[in-house]
Amino acid sequence: xxxxxxxxxxxxxxxxxxxxxxxxxxxxxxxxxxxxxxxxxxxxxxxxxxxxxxxxxxxxxxxxxxxxxxxxxxxxxxxxxxxxxxxxxxxxxxxxxxxxxxxxxxxxxxxxxxxxxxxxxxxxxxxxxxxxxxxxxxxxxxxxxxxxxxxxxxxxxxxxxxxxxxxxxxxxxxxxxxxxxxxxxxxxxxxxxxxxxxxxxxxxxxxxxxxxxxxxxxxxxxxxxxxxxxxxxxxxxxxxxxxxxxxxxxxxxxx
Amino acid sequence: xxxxxxxxxxxxxxxxxxxxxxxxxxxxxxxxxxxxxxxxxxxxxxxxxxxxxxxxxxxxxxxxxxxxxxxxxxxxxxxxxxxxxxxxxxxxxxxxxxxxxxxxxxxxxxxxxxxxxxxxxxxxxxxxxxxxxxxxxxxxxxxxxxxxxxxxxxxxxxxxxxxxxxxxxxxxxxxxxxxxxxxxxxxxxxxxxxxxxxxxxxxxxxxxxxxxxxxxxxxxxxxxxxxxxxxxxxxxxxxxxxxxxxxxxxxxxxxxxxxxxxxxxxxxxxxxxxxxxxxxxxxxxxxxxxxxxxxxxxxxxxxxxxxxxxxxxxxxxxxxxxx
Numbered sequence: 001x002x003x004x005x006x007x008x009x010x011x012x013x014x015x016x017x018x019x020x021x022x023x024x025x026x027x028x029x030x031x032x033x034x035x036x037x038x039x040x041x042x043x044x045x046x047x048x049x050x051x052x053x054x055x056x057x058x059x060x061x062x063x064x065x066x067x068x069x070x071x072x073x074x075x076x077x078x079x080x081x082x083x084x085x086x087x088x089x090x091x092x093x094x095x096x097x098x099x100x101x102x103x104x105x106x107x108x109x110x111x112x113x114x115x116x117x118x119x120x121x122x123x124x125x126x127x128x129x130x131x132x133x134x135x136x137x138x139x140x141x142x143x144x145x146x147x148x149x150x151x152x153x154x155x156x157x158x159x160x161x162x163x164x165x166x167x168x169x170x171x172x173x174x175x176x177x178x179x180x181x182x183x184x185x186x187x188x189x190x191x192x193x194x195x196x197x198x199x200x201x202x203x204x205x206x207x208x209x210x211x212x213x214x215x216x217x218x219x220x221x222x223x224x225x226x227x228x229x230x231x232x233x234x235x236x237x238x239x240x241x242x243x244x245x246x247x248x249x250x251x252x253x254x255x
Numbered sequence: 256x257x258x259x260x261x262x263x264x265x266x267x268x269x270x271x272x273x274x275x276x277x278x279x280x281x282x283x284x285x286x287x288x289x290x291x292x293x294x295x296x297x298x299x300x301x302x303x304x305x306x307x308x309x310x311x312x313x314x315x316x317x318x319x320x321x322x323x324x325x326x327x328x329x330x331x332x333x334x335x336x337x338x339x340x341x342x343x344x345x346x347x348x349x350x351x352x353x354x355x356x357x358x359x360x361x362x363x364x365x366x367x368x369x370x371x372x373x374x375x376x377x378x379x380x381x382x383x384x385x386x387x388x389x390x391x392x393x394x395x396x397x398x399x400x401x402x403x404x405x406x407x408x409x410x411x412x413x414x415x416x417x418x419x420x421x422x423x424x425x426x427x428x429x430x431x432x433x434x435x436x437x438x439x440x441x442x443x444x445x446x447x448x449x450x451x452x453x454x455x456x457x458x459x460x461x462x463x464x465x466x467x468x469x470x471x472x473x474x475x476x477x478x479x480x481x482x483x484x485x486x487x488x489x490x491x492x493x494x495x496x497x498x499x500x501x502x503x504x505x506x507x508x509x510x511x512x513x514x515x516x517x518x519x520x521x522x523x524x525x526x527x528x529x530x531x532x533x534x535x536x537x538x539x540x541x542x543x544x545x546x547x548x549x550x551x552x553x554x555x556x557x558x559x560x561x562x563x564x565x566x567x568x569x570x571x572x573x574x575x576x577x578x
Contacts, residue, residue, distance in 0.1 A: 002367060010365070011366065017354075022354070088350070088353060089348065089349040090349075096346065098336075098339045
């Protein structure tokens with residue numbers, strides 16, 4: 001009999017080979033996030049609101065970098081992967097085999113998630129060694145933030161394929177999640193710099209809690225209630241995404 | 256018959272796409288059949304007859320709208336984990352990432368297959384050893400199908416589902432593939448195959464069922480299905496001889512001077528016709544007499560069913576009495 005680990009690693013390995021051979025995916029996943037982080041550094045220098053929110057440029061860049069890894073490295077790459085596999089009938093073919101639906105979707109997400117994790121680790125190392133970011137105050141929150149954010153991002157990618165017919169249309173269908181996350185998660189503008197009511201609404205959007213947990217994990221200053229709320233919101237969105245995938249995910253192209 | 260020997264058992268199977276009523280489409284409309292261990296069973300039909308819709312349900316890709324399916328004694332959808340390690344599946348098309356090589360694809364699939372045979376052995380079986388480092392997108396259509404077959408048999412399955420395994424192949428490739436399927440069957444694999452090539456069904460199948468518009472119209476061994484069809488005599492009458500002069504017992508039909516006779520007893524009908532022709536000195540033009548072939552059986556079934564359905568469609572689904 002095959003094991004879950006055996007199946008996942010066989011599928012993940014194939015997916016990793018495919019990722020490496022896809023030049024535009026490699027570009028989006030590997031070069032765009034670091035490039036944009038460097039660009040953001042210049043931008044934040046001229047933005048008083050970062051300092052007004054009590055953050056150093058380095059601390060702000062951690063949130064920016066994490067957000068970029070989620071949205072660029074994982075989310076957009078994975079939407080394209082899922083759609084490509086579906087259009088090539090790979091997902092359908094895999095479903096005739098021994099791997100379960102969850103294992104198929106998870107192993108497709110595996111390489112890009114590992115890549116994203118590596119980038120986050122690099123980002124944190126760079127933050128602590130090269131910038132003025134201190135050692136994480138709450139590593140547990142940091143870890144929960146990173147992992148829950150990545151899980152939810154992968155699920156959002158699967159949900160996005162429901163409304164994405166082709167790889168070309170993916171360039172448009174990824175926009176809502178990208179834009180909302182950029183504007184509202186605190187990765188570009190600190191939530192504390194936004195008007196109170198707006199910030200409150202932002203805290204209930206899908207990827208804001210993950211970014212907040214990462215920031216809170218690094219810098220501390222999140223009280224138990226804030227942590228609970230962040231976890232609750234993440235959990236709710238995750239459950240909703242799981243429901244949507246189970247209900248509407250398309251395993252084969254529309255005819 | 257020993258019930259254990261029915262490795263595939265289908266009862267009252269229906270599959271509907273879309274909503275109930277006019278908005279939906281019922282592709283499979285009440286199928287009953289079973290396949291015994293070691294048997295090669297062919298589902299035959301024109302495009303849109305419901306073959307693939309049926310096979311997908313047997314493979315456990317979807318839940319039937321109605322009816323039950325047993326594959327090796329289990330529900331292939333609900334008990335997927337029990338059935339999958341024992342079956343092999345070849346879908347109607349595609350299903351492999353185009354940027355992986357043959358070997359990488361086999362390795363991926365092998366990692367998800369219980370009792371996986373050595374990958375080299377599987378590729379050799381279908382003659383792809385020399386192509387193992389070629390990307391899937393560079394394979395010919397026939398090679399892709401053979402790769403698909405190699406992966407379907409990787410786990411030495413007890414039951415093999417082949418959905419149009421030779422469609423799109425040239426004659427030689429088709430022969431090779433048919434030979435491979437025969438070999439698998441000789442090793443004891445139960446095979447369910449769909450095809451729209453009649454020769455293929457005739458050559459490979461122990462039993463077959465002809466589908467039309469979601470139903471099985473006829474089934475049996477190829478010989479039985481053929482035998483159930485009448486033989487045919489065709490000719491054109493020469494000038495000076497009229498249809499009414501023909502022996503009434505022939506039940507002749509046809510347009511103008513062309514005559515068609517269908518009969519269950521070809522020898523008697525032909526004798527009668529020949530004796531009559533000699534008696535009245537008529538020289539029959541383009542005389543042709545033949546025992547029914549599976550192809551004729553198939554065309555006959557497909558045509559009559561089409562005619563019936565068109566008639567129903569024309570009358571708005573209601574039977575109207577024609578005076």
